[in-house]
Amino acid sequence: MIIKSRPVTQLPDVERIKDEMTKNFGLEMSEILIEALRNIYDDIVNLEKTERVTSFPTANLEHRGKFVLVEGTSGATDDLYLCVDTGGAGYNWAKVTIT
Secondary structure (H helix, E strand, C coil), X not given: CCCCCCCCCCCCCHHHHXXXXXXHHCHHXXXXXXXXXXXXXXXXXXXXXXXXXXXXXXXCHXXXXXXXXXCCCCCCCCEEEEEEECCCCCEEEEEECCC
C-alpha cells in the first residue's frame, strides 16, 4: 500500500475518503480505518510540534504536555520526553520509552 504524504497544513478530505471506503469496505470497516487515519495524522502533527533540544528547558506549566527530543550526539540514541504535572510537586520531564 502506498500512502501519499501531505504537508500537515493540508488536511485530507476525510468525508470523501470515508464515502469511498464505505462503498468498498462497508460502514463498520470504514469507521475503523478513518479512526486509524485520524490517529496517525494526530501523531504526525504532534511529532512535528516536538522541539529538538540538546538540554532540557525548565519543566513548568508553560511546557506541560509538550514533547522534547533530546538528540543524541556522537552516535548516541535520541531520547523523547514529555512534560507532566507531578500531582502537586510541580512539573517534571518524563522519558517516553519506546519498545
